[in-house]
Amino acid sequence: MTLDEISILSVYSAMVVYAIAFIAFAIDLARRGAAVTAAADASARAEAKVAVGAAVGASAGRGGAAAAKADGGASVAYGRSPALRVGVAMTILAWALHLTATVLRGLAAGRVPWANMYEFALTGTLIITTVFLAVLLISKHDLRFLGTFVTGLVLVLLGVATINFYVSPIPLPPALQSVWLVIHVFVASASVGFFALGFALSVVQLLQARRESVVASAKAAKLTFLATLPSAATLENLAYRVNIIGFIMWTFTLMAGAIWAEKAWGRYWGWDTKEVWTFIIWVVYAGYIHARATRGWRGSRSAWLSIIGFSTVLFNFTVVNLFFKGLHAYSGL
Amino acid sequence: MSPRSDPGELSRPADHIDSAEPVPDEASVRPDGSVTQPKLGFVGWMRFGWRQLTSMRTALLLLLLLAIAAVPGSLVPQRSSDPNGVTQYFSDNPTLAPILDGFQMFDVYTSAWFSAVYLLLFVSLIGCVIPRTKHHLEALRARPPRTPARLSRLAGYTERELPAAADLETRAPSSLAPRSAEEGAPSSLAPRSAEEGAPSSLAPRSAEAAAEEAIDAAAVQLRKAGYRVERYELRGEASVSAERGYLRETGNLVFHTALLGVLVAVGFGGGFGFSGQRVIVEGQTFVNTLASFDSFNPGRFFNDTSLQPYRLSLERLDAVYETQNADALGQPIDFTAHVSVEGQGAEAQDATVKVNEPLYTYGTDVYLLGNGYAPTITVTNADGDVVFTDSVPFLPQDANLTSIGVVKVPDGMPEQLGMVGFFYPTQTQLTSGAYTSSYPDLILPVLTLNVYQGDLGIDGGTPTSVYTLDPSGMEQLTGGDTGVDSIELKPGESAELPNGLGTVTFEHADPDAGEGDYAQSVPRFASFDIHHDPTQIWVLVFAVLILGGLLVSLFVPRRRMWVKAAKRPDGTVVLEYAGLARGEDPGLEDAVTAFADAHAGPRVG
Numbered sequence A: 001m002t003l004d005e006i007s008i009l010s011v012y013s014a015m016v017v018y019a020i021a022f023i024a025f026a027i028d029l030a031r032r033g034a035a036v037t038a039a040a041d042a043s044a045r046a047e048a049k050v051a052v053g054a055a056v057g058a059s060a061g062r063g064g065a066a067a068a069k070a071d072g073g074a075s076v077a078y079g080r081s082p083a084l085r086v087g088v089a090m091t092i093l094a095w096a097l098h099l100t101a102t103v104l105r106g107l108a109a110g111r112v113p114w115a116n117m118y119e120f121a122l123t124g125t126l127i128i129t130t131v132f133l134a135v136l137l138i139s140k141h142d143l144r145f146l147g148t149f150v151t152g153l154v155l156v157l158l159g160v161a162t163i164n165f166y167v168s169p170i171p172l173p174p175a176l177q178s179v180w181l182v183i184h185v186f187v188a189s190a191s192v193g194f195f196a197l198g199f200a201l202s203v204v205q206l207l208q209a210r211r212e213s214v215v216a217s218a219k220a221a222k223l224t225f226l227a228t229l230p231s232a233a234t235l236e237n238l239a240y241r242v243n244i245i246g247f248i249m250w251t252f253t254l255m256a257g258a259i260w261a262e263k264a265w266g267r268y269w270g271w272d273t274k275e276v277w278t279f280i281i282w283v284v285y286a287g288y289i290h291a292r293a294t295r296g297w298r299g300s301r302s303a304w305l306s307i308i309g310f311s312t313v314l315f316n317f318t319v320v321n322l323f324f325k326g327l328h329a330y331s332g333l
Numbered sequence B: 001m002s003p004r005s006d007p008g009e010l011s012r013p014a015d016h017i018d019s020a021e022p023v024p025d026e027a028s029v030r031p032d033g034s035v036t037q038p039k040l041g042f043v044g045w046m047r048f049g050w051r052q053l054t055s056m057r058t059a060l061l062l063l064l065l066l067a068i069a070a071v072p073g074s075l076v077p078q079r080s081s082d083p084n085g086v087t088q089y090f091s092d093n094p095t096l097a098p099i100l101d102g103f104q105m106f107d108v109y110t111s112a113w114f115s116a117v118y119l120l121l122f123v124s125l126i127g128c129v130i131p132r133t134k135h136h137l138e139a140l141r142a143r144p145p146r147t148p149a150r151l152s153r154l155a156g157y158t159e160r161e162l163p164a165a166a167d168l169e170t171r172a173p174s175s176l177a178p179r180s181a182e183e184g185a186p187s188s189l190a191p192r193s194a195e196e197g198a199p200s201s202l203a204p205r206s207a208e209a210a211a212e213e214a215i216d217a218a219a220v221q222l223r224k225a226g227y228r229v230e231r232y233e234l235r236g237e238a239s240v241s242a243e244r245g246y247l248r249e250t251g252n253l254v255f256h257t258a259l260l261g262v263l264v265a266v267g268f269g270g271g272f273g274f275s276g277q278r279v280i281v282e283g284q285t286f287v288n289t290l291a292s293f294d295s296f297n298p299g300r301f302f303n304d305t306s307l308q309p310y311r312l313s314l315e316r317l318d319a320v321y322e323t324q325n326a327d328a329l330g331q332p333i334d335f336t337a338h339v340s341v342e343g344q345g346a347e348a349q350d351a352t353v354k355v356n357e358p359l360y361t362y363g364t365d366v367y368l369l370g371n372g373y374a375p376t377i378t379v380t381n382a383d384g385d386v387v388f389t390d391s392v393p394f395l396p397q398d399a400n401l402t403s404i405g406v407v408k409v410p411d412g413m414p415e416q417l418g419m420v421g422f423f424y425p426t427q428t429q430l431t432s433g434a435y436t437s438s439y440p441d442l443i444l445p446v447l448t449l450n451v452y453q454g455d456l457g458i459d460g461g462t463p464t465s466v467y468t469l470d471p472s473g474m475e476q477l478t479g480g481d482t483g484v485d486s487i488e489l490k491p492g493e494s495a496e497l498p499n500g501l502g503t504v505t506f507e508h509a510d511p512d513a514g515e516g517d518y519a520q521s522v523p524r525f526a527s528f529d530i531h532h533d534p535t536q537i538w539v540l541v542f543a544v545l546i547l548g549g550l551l552v553s554l555f556v557p558r559r560r561m562w563v564k565a566a567k568r569p570d571g572t573v574v575l576e577y578a579g580l581a582r583g584e585d586p587g588l589e590d591a592v593t594a595f596a597d598a599h600a601g602p603r604v605g
Ligand code: HEM
Pocket: A286, A289, A290, A292, A293, B012, B013, B016, B053, B054, B055, B056, B059, B063, B121, B122, B124, B125, B126, B128, B129, B251, B252, B253, B255, B256, B259, B549, B550, B553, B554, B583, B584
């Protein structure tokens, strides 16, 4: 077996494990709904008790109400479910396989493994998972609930890449032989990892904001898993922090790309299609940052900009690479 | 005064999230509560318009508009980057194309509407940056603001007991005071006069001394931590007010100003620079003067005295192709142009130009953008006189360098002669019988020529491309429908021209090579782009400032912190700590706690 064949085998194994992780995370989300219902029942019971207790002068009710208030802004406390732990463990395993696959691919090609669409996808998704796991490690908030999104996205992208984008490892054409390939493309992939997480947080933020407004208007709120997640405001802050890291990296990507273009093509900016879309993404995220700082745009509107931002990132990676004509004809397809 | 509404923050656009909520002007609220619009004169309208333009909301909308406006340029080919694509588009969409052209869709990034959006954005930016810079310079000199009366409402609020020393003596009750009393907000209803009723007259004074000491220590520690500090004494309570992170706003201003810098630098660079193209065959020399460029695009303010005359000779072009990897046979691995450069009165110097490794010399940047073969072709007339001999660059058509070139022989023949040639570095025959090249290097080089006779159309003075032949005024003598086979030559071979016109020879560039060794048989050419962009370096400088400003403005927390020795109604003194975020500051609460711990020890209980 060649290194590349082992690499592919690793990719497939990683995909299987990602699928298991995805299912585990999905089960966890479903359980959260149930947990919320249970908590609601419990607090209803507690309230009843307060009503009774108040008559006797007991203050037990206070404790009950406080227990329902969890840290991190979640309105219902939710501990560690076995499914969640399985999901995280499987994600770590899949990540290890994924890392192996990517490293082997690089060894097989004798260079960095991000020089065509298949390899961008391989490395880009690896970074998405890496960012997710790193954030789990660092963040004060429990963000494991994003696992469904992250493993799902990575699984889909890997699937598309292995089926549609695969090319055997070949040497680099002269235009790609540059340290800037290493820097520019890697930082671009890394920022995609952060934008992806920001996107997921913004989506959950929007759902959460809707739930919160329903709760606030005192209508009967549906008891969903959302109740176990951080508040919309917390999610917005988290999304912002993740997105600005992505934005800084994207700014760097754009500049490094310009420096490379100057060396390879003789001009630092020429409105090539890929340059256009890099610029558009940059402007959309600059808009996002401004929206968060603008009264009347903070909250859901800025979340929409984060979602649009990541959509343009995906568009840039897929549609622009495959169907638009330009100098960046490096998809390898 | 609420800390939110201090004047420093008003330097931000009024709808910035940190600014004070707009309060209706008192004067414009009538007694019945209805709001009248003051009549706006011309100046009023101008001011109103300006304020709208420089608001965050407008900047945001303009940013989004800019993103949208950039999209069409990626959907439709652009004259600047893909002129052939535009021509193609016109012939494919004859009705739609002129309409799109009317909207400048083929020149999006220089179009009136795209320029309008970014110029408005930049005017808005200027209108925003200038007042903010002014305010920031003032803020840099201002003292940290007064300590707020009630810290307990602020971020990270925490309390510590006044440490050791003076608090010990008469204060037994205070150290035993139930924690819960402190937990609740200091009761604002308790009359201040309670202080006067403090038990002994000696104890408060020593407590005061301890408080002074603690606040002094806090001030020192805060200053060491990079805060600007100011002592305050309000209602007999000593406190220190501290602020840090002015760099955040500085970074933000540097960022936004550098954006302007990039725009200006790019604008000027286009004006004073030039770019030109030149094809050079191995062994030939190029002199950096206007006349020797194949094509030349000067900027608006370009002046040709700024061209430094230097000579650049292409000595050899090395091309390396993949030979091992079966999936990539013939893929280019490396192109290197070995050149020598000679300035006025200077020694000639050897240099190389590669893809990704341009040569910076004599104020110009030389890029290797393409290469190909330039077969050396010699034509003699019926008398045996050489009427043409030259290495003719053939333009590559595919990855295996099937190339097309044109030979024009204006003089020395009965009529002008033209030849359209195909060159195959490694000739292969397709099943259709047509030739193609199956490998980009010289394994089996073959040149085929179709001969035309008549008027080349070059005498009228209209410029014609050296790479194309207009056959309209000419008669075809070989190939096509003529019934005469095209001339087909390997390096070193000659053939008769039809009708006894003479001969044509495909010269072998390496006559000493053995039989069947074609490796050096055909010279190569390099096509160089030669640029001069005087402001490129400035664009880079501003780009670095943008990135630096961004990092600083997003990651340096700007925060205020206060430490106050607060007197409780029962006469005890506790240390209160609190912070205020100015802008995004997720670490604030931890920072306050950490400071309190460092200052007065961890919280007990
Ligand atoms: C080309 C146009 C612009 C771009 C690309 C841009 C980009 C940015 C970025 C990336 C930030 C966040 C980083 C930082 O705080 O420095 C920012 C912040 C900010 N921008 Fe702009 N900006 C533009 C125009 C403007 C204009 C016209 C205004 C004024 C109306 C403005 C006002 C602000 C303000 C007040 C902030 C601070 C937000 C905060 O700190 O939360 N920007 N801008």
